[in-house]
Amino acid sequence: MTGATRPGDTHGGISVRHSAISGALLGVALMAAIDEIVFHQILGWHHFYDRSTPAVGLASDGLLHTAELLVLVAGFALLADVRRRHALAVRHFWAALLMGAGGFQLFDGLVNHKVFRVHQIRYDVDVWPYDLAWIAGALVFLAAGAILWWSARRSVRTSGLSDG
Amino acid sequence: MHDHPTHTGPGALALVVLLVAALGVALYIGAAVRLRRRGDAWPWWRDASVAAGAGAVVAAAVLPLVTAAVLPLPGGPFTAHMAGHLLVGMVGPLLIVLGRPVTLLLRTVPVGGTRAGLLTVLHSRPAALLTAPAVAAVLDMGGLWVLYRTPLFAAMHDDTLVAIVVHLHVFAAGMLFTVAICRLDPLRRRYGLPHLAVVLLVAGAVHAVLAKTLYAQSPPGTMFAASDLQAGAQLMYYGGDAVGVALAVVLAVRWYSGVGRARHAGGVGRARARTVTVGRARRPAA
Numbered sequence: 001m002t003g004a005t006r007p008g009d010t011h012g013g014i015s016v017r018h019s020a021i022s023g024a025l026l027g028v029a030l031m032a033a034i035d036e037i038v039f040h041q042i043l044g045w046h047h048f049y050d051r052s053t054p055a056v057g058l059a060s061d062g063l064l065h066t067a068e069l070l071v072l073v074a075g076f077a078l079l080a081d082v083r084r085r086h087a088l089a090v091r092h093f094w095a096a097l098l099m100g101a102g103g104f105q106l107f108d109g110l111v112n113h114k115v116f117r118v119h120q121i122r123y124d125v126d127v128w129p130y131d132l133a134w135i136a137g138a139l140v141f142l143a144a145g146a147i148l149w150w151s152a153r154r155s156v157r158t159s160g161l162s163d164g
Numbered sequence: 165m166h167d168h169p170t171h172t173g174p175g176a177l178a179l180v181v182l183l184v185a186a187l188g189v190a191l192y193i194g195a196a197v198r199l200r201r202r203g204d205a206w207p208w209w210r211d212a213s214v215a216a217g218a219g220a221v222v223a224a225a226v227l228p229l230v231t232a233a234v235l236p237l238p239g240g241p242f243t244a245h246m247a248g249h250l251l252v253g254m255v256g257p258l259l260i261v262l263g264r265p266v267t268l269l270l271r272t273v274p275v276g277g278t279r280a281g282l283l284t285v286l287h288s289r290p291a292a293l294l295t296a297p298a299v300a301a302v303l304d305m306g307g308l309w310v311l312y313r314t315p316l317f318a319a320m321h322d323d324t325l326v327a328i329v330v331h332l333h334v335f336a337a338g339m340l341f342t343v344a345i346c347r348l349d350p351l352r353r354r355y356g357l358p359h360l361a362v363v364l365l366v367a368g369a370v371h372a373v374l375a376k377t378l379y380a381q382s383p384p385g386t387m388f389a390a391s392d393l394q395a396g397a398q399l400m401y402y403g404g405d406a407v408g409v410a411l412a413v414v415l416a417v418r419w420y421s422g423v424g425r426a427r428h429a430g431g432v433g434r435a436r437a438r439t440v441t442v443g444r445a446r447r448p449a450a
Contacts, residue, residue: 048398049376058373066368069405070361070412077416081423 015087022082023093025075027100027145032068035108061112091152095145102141109134177328181225185218192265195272204271210263217259221335224251239399240392242382246399252331253304253338254407261342262414266349292352297363300344304337305370312378318385341367346414357419364415368408375401 049058082088109131192214199206224247231244266286273279285291293299311317311330320327343349345364379397382388388396 048394048401049379058376059369062369062371062373062376063365065372065405066365066408069368069409070365073409073412073416074361077420081420084424 013087014089015082015085016089016092018078018082018087019089019093020096022075022078023096024100024103025071025078027097027102028104029068029072029075030097031101031104031141032065032108033072035105064112089152091148091155095149095152098141098145098148100145102138102143102145105138105141106135109138175229177324178222178225178229182222185222189215189218192263192268195268198272199268206268210268213259214263214265217256217261217263220251220256220259224248224256224331227251239395240389242386242388242392242396243399246396246403249334250399250403250407253308253334254342254403257335257338257342258346258407258410261339261346261348264348270350286350287352294340295344295347295351296353297344297355297360300337300340301363301367304341305367305374307333307337308371308374312374312383314383315385317383321386342411345411348414357415360415361412364408364411368404371404371408372401375404 079088079093193211196206196211227244227248231241270279270282273282294303311320311334316326316330320330343351345360347355347360375397378400379394382393
């Protein structure tokens, strides 16, 4: 390994675990932010509050929304720390980010839209094609992340980096 | 104009707020200048932050005058109220707390009776209880819930005294909550990051839910135009988000520098103490 020349910056090699955690946190938070910005604000498809939301849905939505913000900050803080240690596994980071984004979208499409009925993707139209596209999109993200993770693991194995 | 007594109320109130804020900022900057002359390090941005925080509180007091006389805000009276609420209860307190006023006070008050008395108060049981994160969160969010979901909001608009008490409480509770989460000034008890993060999460969620319910239903005994109510509720929701993120960034920066210090001091390469194996980490880099 090269790098880590500053005094006090001891490095224990690449940290796949911390790279993956920060990637997953950022993936979840960024997809949540895209949802908020594109579908709520720009397109205006999602409603801020559609009055048919049950109380439990409203509470879970509040918790989830705030958690997304905290996760965004936590993901960046962890990424900054991993980079400071020169321990970022770049491909694992991106793979985890894609899987985090897909995982969030899947959760949003199934639990938020369908179970808690916080809001629907679109109103005054037949909603099922949108639901289908939403969930298919989630699966594409998950699959892309999984493939990247698999190839990253192979390259780690061949170059002999250890998990940390 | 003379049959509107409320017009003199906000004017006089804004003047008092302006004077108190100016006095506070002057005292702060005076103390900071003395500290620097003595040779202590005290970053200039803390002065700027406190001044901006005081400015935010003054802006909230002046806002009703501006919207009444000069320039009505887009939205309406409820949106204007909510902008003031954000400034007094969230933005102002955060900017003031970032300046660590209590630390500055303790460093500049002469060693002796006054300083000892201050420390006694700071380290007292009631102070520790009030600045417990969960207690501060209940006082802050509970107060908001009472304000918007009881006839208190309507009463505030009829009675200037009630309005003053409510705004003082919003400011005090906002300060308390910000202090309890950020913990930049010396406090008796320490809380771990998970504890602080969970309290921040729950408080943020309560704030968001309250904002969403206001979108559909105005406070009891009031009538606002639907567009005004919706704009105000969204301002509360996204404004709360912005300040929530800022609080989380304060926690993250504290964690980041704490981890860096610990690693530097211990000479170990791992962030978490439980995974640290000193023998391995001290081995020369492979």
